[in-house]
Structures are given as structure tokens and as C-alpha cells.
Amino acid sequence: MFIKENGWKIIGGLLVLYSIIVGLSIQVPQLPIIYESIRNLFYHVSMWFTMTAMFATALIFSISYLRNPLLKKDIAAVEAARVGFFFGFLGLATGMLWANFTWGKPWTNDPQLNGAATALLTYLAYFILRSSIEDQEKKARISAVYNIFAFVLMLVFIGVLPRMAEHSIHPGKSGNPALGVKGLDPRMRLVFYPAVVGWIMIALWIWKIRIRLTTIRQKISEF
């Protein structure tokens, strides 16, 4: 019973645990400037993938809310956006630490970095928009529409504009970074993919707990 209900949580934890243990102990290609810090790919890039997955989850529930307005869908959408934002923040913070030791300063005016920051601001606006509307149905409807815009803007800011820019020192500009067959060392890919899947599972787990807590609060306020 416990395993049946919680098995996926254990698998998510084990995948991340695997990425920590194997990711820190395997041999990695020694590239100039970054050297061993290339291992950050397993951890820093996973944060961004997880953020995108959670924002996509929020998008699905926002669209679903507009088709059939149920309060629980609105809760699912906003909580997914909150968890996604948290992972995005971790992505920025880890990126700044890595940048400090690779490019000499935590923030370079690189299109990828500015795009990522703007994408997070887009979602910050989503939370502010929500908190500014009192009426629950109105809040849910307007923020669901905005959330669709926010997702598209996020994709443009972190996926399209940086690739169109002439100069970017941030890697991963040609093809699908980290996803393509070319470009990533096969041994590293064996750690990176499980890390991404594991972190997404943990994010979904946190998301589920947040939904339940918000539902409890909702029930109390209705009482």
C-alpha cells in the first residue's frame, strides 16, 4: 500500500541520489576554464528543466481551468507555478555561483542570463496579479489567461531570444542543448537525464503537498 502510493516519490529520490553519487565520482571530460565544474550540468541545468516542467504543468491546468472552471484546477495551476518559480530561483542562484568562477563575475549581460531573469519576472507578475484581485473566480480566470501568456513569454525569453542573439557566452545555443545526441559526453548523459527526471518527480511531490495544504486552507476559509 505504502509502496504503491509512494513508490514514484522513492524513485524520484533515488534518481537524484544516483545523480549526486555518480555525478560527483565519474570521470568527466577536462575542458579548459571549466574543468571539474562541468559537473554542475547535472545540478544547475536540472533546475531549469524542472522549472520548465512545472511551468508547463501550470499551463496545462490553466488551460483546463478555462475550459472547465473548477477551483481545484486554479489551485493546481498556481501551486505548479510557485514550485516552478522556486526551481527557477535555484537555477539563477546556482548559475551565478558557476558564472562567478567561469566568467569572473556572477552576472554578465548575456542574453541567456537576462532572458532567464526576465522569464522569472514574468511569473512574479503572475503572482502579483493574483494577489491584486479579490474575487476568487475573477482571480482564477484572469490569472489563467495571463499564465498562458507567461508560459509563451518564458519560452521566448529563455529559448528563442538567446539563440537569435549575436553574442552569448552561455553554452547550449545550437540545436537542443543537453538533449541532442551530439554535444554531451555519453557518460554525462547517463547522469544528466536521470537527474532531470528525478528532480521533476520531487518537484511534483512538493507540488502535490502544496495543493493539499492550499485546499485545507480553502476549506477552512469557506467554513
Add this chain to the structure above:
Amino acid sequence: MLSNKLFVVIGVIAIIFIGLVGYLFFLDRKTQRLEKELEDFLNEQNKKQ
């Protein structure tokens, strides 16, 4: 790997991560209890009315 004792650091990080996942399980159960308590309370209130 064995001589530079990096495995000790990996072990420490692994223990911290396992601890965090365990804590998440604890929060999960706590939420479950809270859900049940609220459900019981609401049922009781409905009966009184």
C-alpha cells in the same frame, strides 16, 4: 577517488539529501493527518447543525 577521500564528501551530501527526502515524507504524512482532522471536524459540525 579512494586516495583523495572525495567519497567522504559524496557520502555527506548523500546523507543530507536522504534526510531532506525523509523530511518531505514526514511533511507528506503530517499534511495527511491535517486533512483527516479537518474532515472529521467538518463532519462533526455538519451533524450538529
